[in-house]
Amino acid sequence: MPPTTVSRRWLLVVAAGAAAAAATGCAGTSAGPSEQAPAVAPGDLDRARRAAADAAELVAVVAGAERRHPELQPLLAGLGSRHRTHVEVFTPEGEVVAPPGPGRVSVPRSRRATLRVLRAREQRAAAAARRAAADAGGGELAAALASCAACLAQHVRLLSAALADTGTGRS
Amino acid sequence: MTTESAVEAAQAALAAEHVAVYGYGVSGGVLDPSGPDAVRVRAAYEVHRARRDGLETVVRSASAEPVPAEAGYALDRPVRGPAGAVALARMIEDRCAVTHAALVAASTGALRSDAVGWLGDAATRGLSWGAAPTAFPGLDRQR
Numbered sequence: 410m411p412p413t414t415v416s417r418r419w420l421l422v423v424a425a426g427a428a429a430a431a432a433t434g435c436a437g438t439s440a441g442p443s444e445q446a447p448a449v450a451p452g453d454l455d456r457a458r459r460a461a462a463d464a465a466e467l468v469a470v471v472a473g474a475e476r477r478h479p480e481l482q483p484l485l486a487g488l489g490s491r492h493r494t495h496v497e498v499f500t501p502e503g504e505v506v507a508p509p510g511p512g513r514v515s516v517p518r519s520r521r522a523t524l525r526v527l528r529a530r531e532q533r534a535a536a537a538a539r540r541a542a543a544d545a546g547g548g549e550l551a552a553a554l555a556s557c558a559a560c561l562a563q564h565v566r567l568l569s570a571a572l573a574d575t576g577t578g579r580s
Numbered sequence: 581m582t583t584e585s586a587v588e589a590a591q592a593a594l595a596a597e598h599v600a601v602y603g604y605g606v607s608g609g610v611l612d613p614s615g616p617d618a619v620r621v622r623a624a625y626e627v628h629r630a631r632r633d634g635l636e637t638v639v640r641s642a643s644a645e646p647v648p649a650e651a652g653y654a655l656d657r658p659v660r661g662p663a664g665a666v667a668l669a670r671m672i673e674d675r676c677a678v679t680h681a682a683l684v685a686a687s688t689g690a691l692r693s694d695a696v697g698w699l700g701d702a703a704t705r706g707l708s709w710g711a712a713p714t715a716f717p718g719l720d721r722q723r
Binding site for chain 2: 487490491495498539542543548549551552553555556558559560562563564566567
């Protein structure tokens, strides 16, 4: 495998958060951009790759859902955009995360079933990101993964609300 | 072992929780006590009070003195009605998300796992108060 340049994107994301914390008088993080990318803790590059791959899969699933159910586009456009941001942040520089092939994305005909499938996928990805955050060797990556998990938890809420809005089971 | 930076981050999170407890008290005071928002405010108040107590324990266990609550806090704007109460709740959760993200970065082990959960809670609770979803809650906070 060719040598990989360590992505500093997640460091930049966390540095922006640290600046926000400082702006509100909330001290307490040593996270911030350094002149040189720090050494990556063992396993962290793989954790970032997995997060990027999970996000790429969600991008594909959401895009498939949008194609099949255009009426969901107002909800799904935001989800897809945030997933793409996760792909960008967690993909190590010099690497490409391949989206899953078309055959791997199956979207139900029913709108409610589609929302349920999406919600389950977001839940699984959120749980994986939480576990990765807990296990990460570097604090900056841990914070980025935890924040990604929080975003996915927001998606679960949004999809639950959409399911509630779709009423009693008709699709 | 809790590092100095983890204690510092826990103190910042504790300070945010003090504001949350105070702020939800203010919010509850302007809402119809029988309304759904008041019920949610009371639930949030209890969550933040428990979290405040837990963070005080964390800080004490590191042989540090927990940052105390102030007698009152200057809020960004007066809270005069339901809309103001909801806006204050959004601000509270946003600030808690920022400090919890910082605590995740600075801590390890059980404290980090707790902070990961708290960050998720702040993000979803903020959403329930009308905050816009973001790709990185607590890190790309709304300004």
